[in-house]
Amino acid sequence: MRRRALLGGVVLAALVALAALAAYLTRDGREPTTHATPNASPVADAPSPNGSSASGSAAPTVHGHGLPAPPVTHDPVAFGKAAATALWAYDTRAYSQPELVTALRGWLTSETKYADPASVDAVVPSPALWKEMAANGQFATAKVAEGHFPDAFARALQTDPGAITQAYVYAVTVSGKQSIAWKGSPAGGAESRVTTLAVQCRPSQSCALVGVMPSVAP
Known part of the structure; x- marks a missing residue:
């Protein structure tokens, strides 16, 4: 609770124009947001969301059993796309649910x-669902179309570029x-995905994940 309140104070003071990010970073005892998780049954195509121009990208490093590891980059958009x-993506045939949770937590700052591991854990299927998916040999791949700073965030940075320099x-x-x-x-099935992530990129170190925001910021 204190961790999120502190982060909220830092970012809210620095980026007053970004209400969605401030709300995420300052939340305390509210109900956790339900993030989209993989289904154990076929999914249908959904329309892709509109986005702005694509930025640079950095692919996740694949470690043993296909588990993802964060790339080394100082570009928050490139890191966000890799995250x-x-x-x-997941593969119930290659590793367990706890192994995937541990690997994804390795992306956190x-x-x-600042780190919000609960928001990352919420993206991974529950142990019970994972067991059902594993019985079917289910796996998923992901292809990123684009990444960008949300409009409000970009405007805040343009108005006061130095406001972000604390966190x-x-x-x-x-x-x-x-x-x-x-x-x-x-052949399976496919569906469009869109998410907003909080990414920390200090000048002296590679980017790291802060967490998955509870709602999408356009």
Whole structure:
């Protein structure tokens, strides 16, 4: 609770124009947001969200068993796109649910007063759902279409570029598509995805994930 309140105070004071990010960083005892999680059944195509121009990208590093590791980059949009790819992709055939949770937590900033592991954990299917998915050999791949700073965030940075220099936390909205397949259905199905992430990029170190915001900022 104190961690999120502190982060909220820092970012709210620095970026008063970004109400969505401030609300995320200052939330305390509210009900956790339900993030989209993979289904154990086929999914249908959905229309892709509109977005602004694409930015640079950095692919996640793949470690043992296909688990994702964060790239080394100082570009918050590129990191956000890589993080979204890692959050949307999974393979129940290659590793366990706890192993994926541990790998994704490795993307979080080491500054624990900012990190929000619960928001990352919420993206991963529950152990019970994972067990059902694993019985079907279900796996998912992700393809990112674009990433950008939300309009309000970009305007705040243009108005006061120095306002971010205490926490160096950026909001990044990423859109793309998640493709899901399972035993007996190699073609599977696909659906569009869009999410807004909080990313920390201090000048002296590579970017790291702060958390998954509870709503999408356009």
